[in-house]
Each structure stands twice: as C-alpha cells, then as structure tokens.
Amino acid sequence: MEVKSQAKYVRVSPRKARVVVDLVRGKSVEQAREILAFTNRGIAETVEKVLNSAVANAEHNNQLNASTLVVKKAYVDEGPTLKRIRPRAKGSASRINKRTSHITIIVAPREEA
Numbered sequence: 001m002e003v004k005s006q007a008k009y010v011r012v013s014p015r016k017a018r019v020v021v022d023l024v025r026g027k028s029v030e031q032a033r034e035i036l037a038f039t040n041r042g043i044a045e046t047v048e049k050v051l052n053s054a055v056a057n058a059e060h061n062n063q064l065n066a067s068t069l070v071v072k073k074a075y076v077d078e079g080p081t082l083k084r085i086r087p088r089a090k091g092s093a094s095r096i097n098k099r100t101s102h103i104t105i106i107v108a109p110r111e112e113a
Contacts, residue, residue, distance in 0.1 A: 001062055002108045005054035009079050012043045013099040017076040020044050021103065025074040029055055029107065032071050047103060054107045066107055072075060073106040 010017070020041050024032035029051070033041030036048040051071070058064040085093045 001064070002062075002106050003049050003058040003062055004104065004106045007046060007050045007103045010043070010046055010101045012046075012101055013100065014076045014078045014101045016041070017043050017047070017101045017103060020047050021074045021076050021105075024051070024071050024105075027071055028098070029066060029071065030071045035113040037085055047105075050103050050105045051107075054105045055093055058107055062108070068109045069104055069107045070110045071105060073104070075104055075105070077102040 020036070020039055020043050023035050023039065024047070026033065032051055033048065036044045036051065055066050055069060058069055059066055079102050081100065082098040084096040084098060086096050088094050
C-alpha cells in the first residue's frame with residue numbers, strides 16, 4: 001500500500017530541488033532522514049517535512065509501521081512561474097523568472113523477497 005504526501009508551490013526551482021530528492025529515492029525512511037539532516041541545501045528541510053508527513057499519513061491513516069517504510073517514489077514537478085521585471089540600462093527591462101516546485105514523496109512498506 002502506497003502512501004503519498006505533497007508540498008505544492010514551494011519557492012525553489014525544480015532543478016535545485018531534484019538534486020536533494022534524488023538522494024533519498026529508494027532509501028529506507030531512517031536513511032532518508034539521516035541524509036536530509038546532513039544535506040547542506042536549503043530545500044532539504046522542506047523535503048524532510050514532506051517525508052515526515054508521508055510517514056505520519058502511513059502510520060495514522062493506514063496503520064503501517066514506520067520502521068518498515070521505504071521511499072518508493074520521490075519526484076519534483078514544475079509549478080507556476082512568477083514573472084518579475086528588473087530595470088536595465090536605457091529604460092529597458094529584463095525578465096526574472098521565480099520558479100516554483102511541487103514536491104511529491106510516496107512511501108510503501110519494504111517488500112520482503
């Protein structure tokens with residue numbers, strides 16, 4: 001049984017968020033928490049919140065044991081882009097794109113082979 005958690009409209013570019021999310025994909029929940037605790041990126045804190053939310057959903061809604069959970073899927077989708085203008089020389093302007101992300105983490109019980 002898969003349990004999902006999402007954080008939408010996070011103000012970080014998807015490219016930066018994917019670097020952190022790729023570190024935890026396929027790991028056990030304990031390993032993923034340790035990796036995120038020592039990852040020196042600003043988005044690691046938000047990814048850890050999404051992971052903890054997915055684990056809490058699994059425990060509370062589906063009565064699954066947290067020690068048996070593994071990060072089955074983790075991905076970052078692109079959200080809407082906030083378009084801003086920066087003044088430039090000679091009265092012109094250039095565009096600044098403030099990108100947003102949707103972070104999704106899916107946990108499932110470890111499959112015993």
